[in-house]
Amino acid sequence: MITIPSTAEALLAREIIDALGLHQPNEHTLSLIVETGEGKAITMQLPQVVSDLLKEILKQTAHGNAIRLLALPPKITTRQAADLLNVSERYVRDLIDKGQLSFQTAGNLPLLSLAHVLACKRDIEAKGEAASRELAVLDQELGLR
Numbered sequence: 260m261i262t263i264p265s266t267a268e269a270l271l272a273r274e275i276i277d278a279l280g281l282h283q284p285n286e287h288t289l290s291l292i293v294e295t296g297e298g299k300a301i302t303m304q305l306p307q308v309v310s311d312l313l314k315e316i317l318k319q320t321a322h323g324n325a326i327r328l329l330a331l332p333p334k335i336t337t338r339q340a341a342d343l344l345n346v347s348e349r350y351v352r353d354l355i356d357k358g359q360l361s362f363q364t365a366g367n368l369p370l371l372s373l374a375h376v377l378a379c380k381r382d383i384e385a386k387g388e389a390a391s392r393e394l395a396v397l398d399q400e401l402g403l404r
Contacts, residue, residue, distance in 0.1 A: 260327065260328065261325050261326070261327045262325065262327075263325045264323055264324075264325075268320055269320055269321055269322070269323045272317045272318075272320035272321040273321040275317055276318065281314055281317065281318070286307070287310070288305055288307050288310040289304075289309075289310040289313060290302055290303065290304050290305065291303050291304075312328075333372065333373050334370040334372060334373065335370065335371055335376060336368065336369075336370065337351045337355075337369055337371065340371050340376045344380055344383065351371075355371075359379065360375060360376065361375060
């Protein structure tokens with residue numbers, strides 16, 4: 260499901276961000292007040308992961324960006340891992356063969372730990388950022404920028 264916010268929804272999201280002081284990163288959890296049909300209100304603290312997602316949804320809505328929520332199980336297929344890493348399924352199998360990603364089998368299907376795949380994604384992104392910084396330094400040294 261992909262949701263595109265309207266202009267009014269983007270404005271409302273900005274107002275909520277301002278009211279909650281969400282401009283600066285913080286570890287505060289959010290609470291939710293639910294009004295019951297009997298005129299009572301119940302206050303519930305949201306889990307940190309839900310608070311973080313809600314803050315990100317508000318931020319993206321405020322910018323007018325489309326939002327897509329992707330739910331994944333704790334164990335994923337090589338195809339799902341390839342999609343998350345933005346690489347080919349063959350590359351994921353190579354990572355498995357090199358021991359950089361561990362797996363368990365369900366029947367004859369290899370299943371990978373979502374947590375391990377996300378850690379691999381962070382590592383790939385960090386290496387890419389480091390390479391970009393090195394190229395920027397070389398550009399400056401060579402007078403290309």
